[in-house]
Amino acid sequence: MKRKVMLASLCLMIPAAVVAADNWPQFRGPNAAGNSPERNLPEKFGPNENIRWKTSLPGRGLSCPVIANGKVFLTANSGMDQNRLHVLALDLATGKQLWERQFWATGQTLCHPKTCMACPTVVTDGQMVFALFATGDLVGLSADGDVKWVRSLSTEYP
Numbered sequence: 001m002k003r004k005v006m007l008a009s010l011c012l013m014i015p016a017a018v019v020a021a022d023n024w025p026q027f028r029g030p031n032a033a034g035n036s037p038e039r040n041l042p043e044k045f046g047p048n049e050n051i052r053w054k055t056s057l058p059g060r061g062l063s064c065p066v067i068a069n070g071k072v073f074l075t076a077n078s079g080m081d082q083n084r085l086h087v088l089a090l091d092l093a094t095g096k097q098l099w100e101r102q103f104w105a106t107g108q109t110l111c112h113p114k115t116c117m118a119c120p121t122v123v124t125d126g127q128m129v130f131a132l133f134a135t136g137d138l139v140g141l142s143a144d145g146d147v148k149w150v151r152s153l154s155t156e157y158p
Helices: 002-012
Strands: 013-015 051-054 066-068 071-078 084-091 097-104 128-132 137-142 147-152
Touching: 084 128, 084 137, 097 137
Parallel strands: none
Antiparallel strands: 013 051, 066 071, 071 084, 084 097, 128 137, 137 147
16 A cells, blocks of 8 residues: 555656756657756655655556646546546646546556556647557647547557
8 A cells, every 4th residue: 555655646746856857748758768968856855855846636647747848747547447537737837737638438447456547658749748548548639738639449449
């Protein structure tokens, strides 16, 4: 249980140094390199150390946050069967929720208890945000939260 809380907390805490950094638009950052050109970053952080803000998610979320143009994008899922999918945008400087969009899962939601349907990390080009859930649901939204399209890959490609 303690490990689950810690994993969930890591996705909710934004290190203060990241607020000053450039865009981090995908898993492992720019060019998927997994490193940052930033200097003098904190060597450790925790619940009360080197944290600018914290926020709660509307359910479980294990995806990594991505950053573009002052916004943090991430996913979560909720519901007894993990069948409610969420995409959120937060203000990078304050952590205030800018928008949230919800979708019903169209694919299978059974999974190992240590993971969830909102495990894949979103990707953005700064204009669009793309979220693929473990259910096979794929959504494309504008950076302002307008739903551009929704696809059910498990339905289209059974």
